[in-house]
Amino acid sequence: MTAQKEQGSLRRVNASVDEVARSLVGRFQTNRGVRRMLVLVVVAFALFAALRPGVYLSTLNLQNIAVAAPEIGVLAIAQMLAMLTGGIDLSIVAVANLTAITISTLYTAAGSRGDALGPVFILIGLVVALVGGLVNGLLVSRVGITPILATLATMQIFNGLAVVWTGGRTLYGAPRVLTGVGNATVGGIPVLFIALLLVAAGIGILINRTALGHKIQLQGANPTAAAYSGISSRRTLLGTYVMTGLLGGIAGMLFIARNPTASADYGASYTLLVIVIAVLGGTNPNGGFATVTGVVLAALTLQIVSSGFNAMRWSPYQYAVAQGLILIVVMVSDQVHLRRRRRGTPPALPVGPATPPTPV
Amino acid sequence: MSESEAPVLEVSDIVKTFGGVRALAGVSLSLKPGTVHCLAGENGCGKSTLIKIISGVERPDSGRIVVAGTEHDRMTPSGAMDAGIQVIYQDFSLFGNLTAAENIVLTGEVAAHRALYSRRRARPAAERIVRELGIKLDLEEDVERLSVADKQLTAICRALVHDARILIMDEPTTALTRTEVQRLFAVVRQLTERGVALLFVSHKLDEVLQVAQTVTILRNGSHVLTAPAAELDGASIGRYMTGHDIDESRQVVRLPADASAVLEVRDLTLPGAYRDVSFTLHRGEILGLTGLLGSGRSEIAESLFGVLPARSGTITVDGQDCTIRSIDDAVAAGIGYVPEDRLTQGLFMDASIADNIIASSLDAYRRRPSRLLDRRRIAETITSLFGRLRIKAPNVSSPVRSLSGGNAQRVVLAKWLATKPKVLILNGPTVGVDVGSKSEILQILRQEAADGRGVLIVSDDVPELVAVCHRVLVIRQGQVVQELEGDGVDLETIQRTMAA
Numbered sequence: 001m002t003a004q005k006e007q008g009s010l011r012r013v014n015a016s017v018d019e020v021a022r023s024l025v026g027r028f029q030t031n032r033g034v035r036r037m038l039v040l041v042v043v044a045f046a047l048f049a050a051l052r053p054g055v056y057l058s059t060l061n062l063q064n065i066a067v068a069a070p071e072i073g074v075l076a077i078a079q080m081l082a083m084l085t086g087g088i089d090l091s092i093v094a095v096a097n098l099t100a101i102t103i104s105t106l107y108t109a110a111g112s113r114g115d116a117l118g119p120v121f122i123l124i125g126l127v128v129a130l131v132g133g134l135v136n137g138l139l140v141s142r143v144g145i146t147p148i149l150a151t152l153a154t155m156q157i158f159n160g161l162a163v164v165w166t167g168g169r170t171l172y173g174a175p176r177v178l179t180g181v182g183n184a185t186v187g188g189i190p191v192l193f194i195a196l197l198l199v200a201a202g203i204g205i206l207i208n209r210t211a212l213g214h215k216i217q218l219q220g221a222n223p224t225a226a227a228y229s230g231i232s233s234r235r236t237l238l239g240t241y242v243m244t245g246l247l248g249g250i251a252g253m254l255f256i257a258r259n260p261t262a263s264a265d266y267g268a269s270y271t272l273l274v275i276v277i278a279v280l281g282g283t284n285p286n287g288g289f290a291t292v293t294g295v296v297l298a299a300l301t302l303q304i305v306s307s308g309f310n311a312m313r314w315s316p317y318q319y320a321v322a323q324g325l326i327l328i329v330v331m332v333s334d335q336v337h338l339r340r341r342r343r344g345t346p347p348a349l350p351v352g353p354a355t356p357p358t359p360v
Numbered sequence: 361m362s363e364s365e366a367p368v369l370e371v372s373d374i375v376k377t378f379g380g381v382r383a384l385a386g387v388s389l390s391l392k393p394g395t396v397h398c399l400a401g402e403n404g405c406g407k408s409t410l411i412k413i414i415s416g417v418e419r420p421d422s423g424r425i426v427v428a429g430t431e432h433d434r435m436t437p438s439g440a441m442d443a444g445i446q447v448i449y450q451d452f453s454l455f456g457n458l459t460a461a462e463n464i465v466l467t468g469e470v471a472a473h474r475a476l477y478s479r480r481r482a483r484p485a486a487e488r489i490v491r492e493l494g495i496k497l498d499l500e501e502d503v504e505r506l507s508v509a510d511k512q513l514t515a516i517c518r519a520l521v522h523d524a525r526i527l528i529m530d531e532p533t534t535a536l537t538r539t540e541v542q543r544l545f546a547v548v549r550q551l552t553e554r555g556v557a558l559l560f561v562s563h564k565l566d567e568v569l570q571v572a573q574t575v576t577i578l579r580n581g582s583h584v585l586t587a588p589a590a591e592l593d594g595a596s597i598g599r600y601m602t603g604h605d606i607d608e609s610r611q612v613v614r615l616p617a618d619a620s621a622v623l624e625v626r627d628l629t630l631p632g633a634y635r636d637v638s639f640t641l642h643r644g645e646i647l648g649l650t651g652l653l654g655s656g657r658s659e660i661a662e663s664l665f666g667v668l669p670a671r672s673g674t675i676t677v678d679g680q681d682c683t684i685r686s687i688d689d690a691v692a693a694g695i696g697y698v699p700e701d702r703l704t705q706g707l708f709m710d711a712s713i714a715d716n717i718i719a720s721s722l723d724a725y726r727r728r729p730s731r732l733l734d735r736r737r738i739a740e741t742i743t744s745l746f747g748r749l750r751i752k753a754p755n756v757s758s759p760v761r762s763l764s765g766g767n768a769q770r771v772v773l774a775k776w777l778a779t780k781p782k783v784l785i786l787n788g789p790t791v792g793v794d795v796g797s798k799s800e801i802l803q804i805l806r807q808e809a810a811d812g813r814g815v816l817i818v819s820d821d822v823p824e825l826v827a828v829c830h831r832v833l834v835i836r837q838g839q840v841v842q843e844l845e846g847d848g849v850d851l852e853t854i855q856r857t858m859a860a
Contacts, residue, residue: 209735
């Protein structure tokens, strides 16, 4: 009798342990944002491959996608992290440029020893990014300024510094460590793309497997309950913005690795683009929910569409329209899903005329 | 107001299923003008679903809704309002940054498609309602600065501006003190004289019986009985609601004489809230802290947890002097706090039960040297608490939003028990929790105390304090006015001292 009971409780413990493990590991399979982006990636790719197979499926084009996506992807991951706490970081592109400019300036100044000192310059560039992140973090967590305003101000400051520093000119030159990486491939896959995957894996681990990551999610899910749970918003937010700064620095390295130039106005359109990507990837702009996988897939989707437009020789303005449309379609599908769920009916069985009409 | 008068609202044979789960299995209800009807039942019995159906938020699978003789086969929220049905939810749905007068009038202005809001028109309309009900309400104050009771009055006034014929109130008394409840009931009597039909949704039995003429009880989505309130008492309603007898008797284990102090508070003072508060909490003891709303009881609890640090005085936890200036300090000292406002302060509603349980103890599960979380140990902790507190949910990854009040409260409790606190402070531990769950939660507290924790319960639910507390401190105007111990802890004495 007791043995049976014990067995039963053991089975129950096992089942629950499995359950927890599945919920922690397997979030990605069950997540809508991820599934949706996976579909979008495949559809976009198939569409352009069918329209222009000769150009689109060439190794050159594929590698171009894989080389262009990482810098946007890393910036979007940084944005996702800030949005996970319910905040936003408008200054990441400015931080990235500041890092690129720092590295390029030091390299040029060092003259013939520039390549040997490359790693040191990279480190200094990353320190600049960390300081930028730290300033954001202090403004948000200690002073208590709303993230959108704090980072808007620092974005202006960092941009301004960059322009004053470079005199508005484009700097040329980067350590061979970086340019070498920028051109290298491993088994046909550009190293830059591998760098994106590494960053994504690192942030995935941070979010799901560290105390800080869990605190970041809880802080975004309900700041009041987080405070009442003994989670220090100061430390969590400071950690978050230092991390977004660091990711900005890494993006700056990717800028200069791909193309050995640095200027204050590089990637001017990225600031808003990475917000779009983060949201497309399933990040809740109110905080508390995001997946790295979704964001990486969203970055890839936009890059695939962008290069597709290139291959079709459609204009960048048409691409801008497409970007906006993709965002709207995804948001509409979110709303439809939400309303169905609120009405308590399974999404597979729409209920007659009450289903909101899809805007045409 | 005669018995034969036609019902103003009649719902019959309402069936509603959610994804295969039957929430309501053929429930009927009829409401007469000028009467108070109470809808009682444990959380999850279908009360809220029934209200949502009456107010047009949910559509029933089958059944009839007849309002004042007109059948509504497709009730919508605006249709319900036009038919004179108003619902006052627990959160009152008020705009905190607007004044009471604006709150009372504004939704009506919007409904009337007025493009411009006129302050001149608003004020008299609000004043008229307040005067008619004979209540005191500061119409010019921002609603967020009003007391809970005044917020409720604001919501009632707003409903009346809409010419409500049927007023449904969801748990109207849970957040009120005894005096405020009496004041509410006076207003309720005013309303019935105006011919308004009231439907109270509640599980606070004793209060309900004071004011209701008819009681309908639901259990697991089924209609159990409808009877005149005069034929029922607290015990019988409890039995109908749960299907078994509820034990609310005093069960207190004697403390060993040499039980050491786990929390010592000396001369704690926070000007404007309380002063010179001193007491000792022993290992294994359950100490009650009671008083009316505004007596300072909640503030004392919040000071001990660092939310509202005290100005002067000393706090000693387990023999160690502590300076508690923030929540971090309190948690580091080994204090856990189950807050009064579970939904906003206690829980991450969209996160899973597992994530909620582990929220306060994350740092304890960091592995060295990688600093990654030890997921196996986390799973063990979560599973053991999930089982020990008997949280009713399909599994630990269910979102907390899907839980009933009692189960949600167990999750908050589990979150703190996971930190293995020396002192556990609970502010209103069973607010919004149904009777069956309530006695189980109290039993959990007895168990935790027996395991050597100090438990401090801050509450104005006197029967609950009598049921579990070794000692009770009564707070009045920010000071401890009486300490009751052993057999001295009884309902009458506490209530008398609180209100004196």
